[in-house]
Each structure stands twice: as C-alpha cells, then as structure tokens.
Amino acid sequence: MATEFEMKEIKSGDPEAARHSSMAAPQKSVTVKFENLNYSVSIKAKKTVTEKVILNNVSGMFKPGKFTAIMGNSGSGKTSLLNAGAVKGGKISGDLIINGEKMDTKFMKKMSAFVMQDDVILGTMTVREAITMSALLRLPPEIPKSEKLDRVDEIISMLRLDKAQNTVIGSTRVKGVSGGERKRTGNLIIFKIPAMAMEMVTNPSIILLDEPTSGLDSFTAYSVCTTLSDLAEQGRTVVATIHQPSSDIFLIFDDLLLLSEGRVAYYGPSSAVIDYFTKIDYPFPDYVNPADFIFMHILNNSEEAKQADKKKDALNKVLLEWDNSENKKVMLNTPATQKGLPADVMKVNASFYEQFRFLLTRAGKNVWRNALMVRARLGQAVFLGILLGLVYRDVSSRPLKSQTQALGIFLASVFEDVQVALFLAPMLIMPMMVFSGFLINNNNIPVYFNWIKYLSPIKYGFTAAAKNEFQGLVMTDQFGSLTGEKVLDDLAFTDELPVDQNLYVLLSMFIILIGMAYMALWRATKKVV
Numbered sequence: 465m466a467t468e469f470e471m472k473e474i475k476s477g478d479p480e481a482a483r484h485s486s487m488a489a490p491q492k493s494v495t496v497k498f499e500n501l502n503y504s505v506s507i508k509a510k511k512t513v514t515e516k517v518i519l520n521n522v523s524g525m526f527k528p529g530k531f532t533a534i535m536g537n538s539g540s541g542k543t544s545l546l547n548a549g550a551v552k553g554g555k556i557s558g559d560l561i562i563n564g565e566k567m568d569t570k571f572m573k574k575m576s577a578f579v580m581q582d583d584v585i586l587g588t589m590t591v592r593e594a595i596t597m598s599a600l601l602r603l604p605p606e607i608p609k610s611e612k613l614d615r616v617d618e619i620i621s622m623l624r625l626d627k628a629q630n631t632v633i634g635s636t637r638v639k640g641v642s643g644g645e646r647k648r649t650g651n652l653i654i655f656k657i658p659a660m661a662m663e664m665v666t667n668p669s670i671i672l673l674d675e676p677t678s679g680l681d682s683f684t685a686y687s688v689c690t691t692l693s694d695l696a697e698q699g700r701t702v703v704a705t706i707h708q709p710s711s712d713i714f715l716i717f718d719d720l721l722l723l724s725e726g727r728v729a730y731y732g733p734s735s736a737v738i739d740y741f742t743k744i745d746y747p748f749p750d751y752v753n754p755a756d757f758i759f760m761h762i763l764n765n766s767e768e769a770k771q772a773d774k775k776k777d778a779l780n781k782v783l784l785e786w787d788n789s790e791n792k793k794v795m796l797n798t799p800a801t802q803k804g805l806p807a808d809v810m811k812v813n814a815s816f817y818e819q820f821r822f823l824l825t826r827a828g829k830n831v832w833r834n835a836l837m838v839r840a841r842l843g844q845a846v847f848l849g850i851l852l853g854l855v856y857r858d859v860s861s862r863p864l865k866s867q868t869q870a871l872g873i874f875l876a877s878v879f880e881d882v883q884v885a886l887f888l889a890p891m892l893i894m895p896m897m898v899f900s901g902f903l904i905n906n907n908n909i910p911v912y913f914n915w916i917k918y919l920s921p922i923k924y925g926f927t928a929a930a931k932n933e934f935q936g937l938v939m940t941d942q943f944g945s946l947t948g949e950k951v952l953d954d955l956a957f958t959d960e961l962p963v964d965q966n967l968y969v970l971l972s973m974f975i976i977l978i979g980m981a982y983m984a985l986w987r988a989t990k991k992v993v
Contacts, residue, residue, distance in 0.1 A: 577663030
C-alpha cells in the first residue's frame with residue numbers, strides 16, 4: 465500500500481535538458497491568494513438571463529516558486545478559476561489578494577501571462593516573427609531593440625524551438641511547424657488571450673495556462689511541463705489546468721488543487737495527496753498513477769449504474785472533509801512571502817506609431833504569404849475587371865444605350881458596398897438600395913421616407929456616377945437628340961450634390977464607419993482584458 469508519493473527525483477528523461485534558459489527572474493515574486501471565491505457567468509436565453517454558479521466558495525493559494533496544477537473532471541471549474549484569477553469575464557465575489565493586497569485588475573494584467581488552449585497566431589508568420597512581434601510591441605520603449613531581440617533568442621532556446629524558429633507556423637491552409645512546436649509557440653482559446661512564448665517576453669511574475677499539454681504527445685507534454693517547472697523555480701508563480709496527466713508529469717507538480725462541481729476537494733503538495741486521501745478512507749493501490757485513481761475513484765460523479773447516489777454521497781463527503789480539514793485552515797493562514805506589488809508594472813508599451821507600423825508590415829506579409837488568398841483576390845480583381853469592361857465596352861452616345869450605362873452604374877454602386885453587405889443585416893441594406901434613386905425615382909419617394917436616402921452610400925455613389933457620365937453629354941440618333949441634363953432631370957438628380965461633394969460624403973462615411981468599428985473593437989478588448 466502506498467503511503468506517500470516520494471518520487472520527485474525519478475523523472476523520466478534528462479531533467480537538465482530544459483534547464484538552459486538565461487531568462488531573468490521576474491521583477492518580483494507574487495503570491496495569489498483567494499478566499500471564498502465565487503464565480504458565475506450570465507447565460508442568455510430568449511427572454512431571460514440566468515446566472516450559473518461555476519465556482520462555489522473556492523479557497524486556495526498560488527505560490528511563487530511553485531508549479532501548481534489544477535485538476536478536475538470536465539465542468540469542475542478549472543478553466544473558470546483561471547479566468548477569475550486573470551479577471552477576464554464573469555462576476556466574481558470573495559477575496560482575491562496579491563502579495564497581501566486586494567487585487568487591482570490593471571496590476572494583474574501587467575503581472576500575469578494567460579496562455580489559452582487554441583492556436584490563434586497568424587499561420588503565415590514564422591516562429592521567430594511571432595515572438596519578435598510580442599517583444600517589440602509589448603516591451604517598454606526605453607528597452608533597446610537589441611535587448612528585446614536577445615530576449616527573443618532566450619525564449620526560443622528555452623522552449624527548444626531553435627530548429628523551427630524560421631519555419632512558418634502554419635494553419636489549415638498554410639503548411640508549417642508540427643503541432644507540438646506550434647503548441648509551444650503559443651495557444652489561445654475563446655477568451656482572446658496571448659500564448660506562452662509570446663507572453664514570456666514580458667518576463668511575467670505569474671503564468672496561467674489552460675491545458676498546455678492538450679493535443680501533445682507524451683514526450684512533448686512532459687517537456688513542456690518540465691519547462692514550466694523551471695520557470696517556477698526562477699521565482700514565478702506558475703499555474704496550469706491539467707486534464708489527465710501521466711504519472712511522470714504528475715511528479716513534476718509542486719502543488720495540486722483538485723476541483724469537483726466548483727468546490728475544492730484538495731489543495732496542498734502533490735506529494736502528500738496520497739496520504740491525505742488514505743486518511744479519509746481512499747487508499748491508493750501500489751504502482752498506480754495517482755491522477756488516474758483520483759479521476760476514476762474519487763472525483764467520479766457520473767450518473768451511471770445503481771451506485772450513482774452512493775458515489776454522489778461519497779463525493780460530497782470528500783468535499784466536506786476538505787472544508788473542515790486542518791490543511792485548509794493552515795493554508796488560509798499562510799502569509800505571502802513578499803508584500804506589495806512590483807513597482808514598474810505600469811510601464812507604457814510601444815507607441816501607437818510603432819504598433820501601427822509593425823502591424824501594417826505584418827498584415828502585408830500575411831497577405832503575400834497566403835497563396836490561396838492572393839490567388840482568390842487576383843481572380844476576383846480579374847473577374848470584376850472583365851465584367852465591368854464588357855459592360856462599358858463600345859458604349860455609344862444614344863438614348864437606347866442609356867439603360868446599359870445605368871446597369872453598369874448600378875453594378876458599380878453595389879460592388880462598392882459588397883463588404884458592408886457582408887456585415888450589416890439585409891434589413892439595413894435593402895432600404896438604402898430602394899431609396900438610392902435607382903429603383904425608385906427621387907420624386908416618387910414618400911416624404912416620410914425621404915430622409916432614408918441621405919443615409920445611403922449607394923445613393924451618393926449612384927448620383928456621382930450618373931452626374932459624371934451624363935453632365936454635358938448629348939446623345940443623338942435618327943429620332944433626334946437628348947441631353948444628359950434631361951436624363952439627370954428625369955432621375956431627379958439635377959439638384960443633388962456635384963460629383964466631388966458626393967465623393968467627399970462617401971469618404972466621410974467610410975471614415976466614420978471605420979472609426980466606429982475601431983471603437984467597437986476597443987470596447988470589446990476592454991471587456992476581455
């Protein structure tokens with residue numbers, strides 16, 4: 465019968481393989497303590513909004529110099545605990561304390577690195593370019609560029625990406641590095657948060673990771689966890705959710721936090737977990753992976769078979785045992801090793817000009833390297849060019865041909881707004897088309913609908929195109945002649961703005977819409993971070 469998990473030194477592979485980073489220690493060690501933490505999210509139904517409680521009176525501590533693993537079955541609240549700690553959404557109640565002080569979101573954001581699960585790095589970038597981008601944009605401007613690039617080299621070496629540093633990361637459309645190397649380059653899930661390598665450039669005091677080993681083979685997963693342990697030994701607070709670790713990976717953890725149904729089942733050293741559960745009548749067999757036994761026999765709350773109620777009662781007993789245990793009381797009374805927050809967490813990052821210049825260059829590279837997109841856009845340009853060229857080919861100055869010209873003007877107006885049509889609802893676009901002056905003559909628009917045309921970019925484009933085409937034009941055939949001014953008068957365009965002013969209005973609309981889009985994105989990022 466196993467009594468204690470004392471195999472820390474029996475790690476498979478070479479434990480020194482990952483210990484070659486020269487990354488500096490964090491600016492200050494940080495202890496994250498949370499007491500009676502409750503976390504809930506809003507779930508919107510058709511007509512109602514309900515609050516779902518995900519964390520229920522959770523207490524624990526993430527210590528500097530320790531690699532803490534958060535384990536639990538699906539839906540236990542593992543990822544939600546990381547979200548609550550990084551303040552990335554939902555409603556939080558309880559005490560969240562950093563180095564003995566109540567948490568302030570602006571400090572937490574500056575001190576922590578949040579690495580989520582799914583890749584979102586541009587597939588057309590190389591590994592080095594992705595990490596360099598983070599370094600140049602996020603490090604303070606007073607740090608010399610050479611020092612920033614040196615830090616990139618250190619991170620590449622630390623994560624053993626030397627051979628892949630100049631390889632394109634890849635995506636579903638772009639072939640690139642392997643999945644394991646991409647995982648080490650960075651992960652990101654729905655909460656829109658930076659990846660491990662890209663976050664490490666800021667030398668964070670806290671590293672939070674959501675299932676960093678998901679999708680990796682055993683050796684790569686072990687390598688990643690060993691690296692995280694090394695980062696913790698440098699004085700960082702490293703916390704990761706782990707779904708089903710191997711026995712070798714379990715040995716790497718310093719502390720373990722077990723969650724079930726949003727409540728704590730155990731918190732403390734991972735090496736003491738066997739003794740703890742043995743004392744409450746859950747003895748571990750010899751030669752068993754502790755993680756497997758915990759999931760299968762302690763945290764298993766499935767509703768299968770006749771013993772479902774019995775298992776649920778047993779799980780509730782485990783949760784109550786922790787709530788009343790001495791370990792919990794000792795943990796809550798443990799003081800932080802340091803007081804106060806790092807003094808320079810409010811440093812300003814790269815200037816707006818530097819951000820714009822770098823992101824513009826990145827966007828250009830992304831377009832050029834995405835061969836499929838380049839071919840699609842070239843094909844679109846050629847197709848539209850041929851189409852419009854055929855429409856306007858050999859257009860004569862005769863009234864019978866004016867309908868053909870009008871069709872070309874209409875097509876031009878519609879294609880100018882095709883991108884808008886992709887994002888705006890048809891119920892907004894259709895009135896703009898109807899009251900643009902093409903489908904309905906301006907003189908026939910009801911007075912109470914007349915204001916709609918002034919909101920229509922199609923109207924200004926159509927008016928400018930019509931005036932540009934017909935002003936000063938004389939069309940003749942065997943029946944007589946017709947002036948362009950007569951056509952404009954029939955369209956009720958005579959009193960409309962001249963060509964240049966219509967173009968100015970279109971430009972103004974473009975600037976306003978782009979500005980509104982920027983503000984919407986800015987507000988969205990403020991809600992997330």
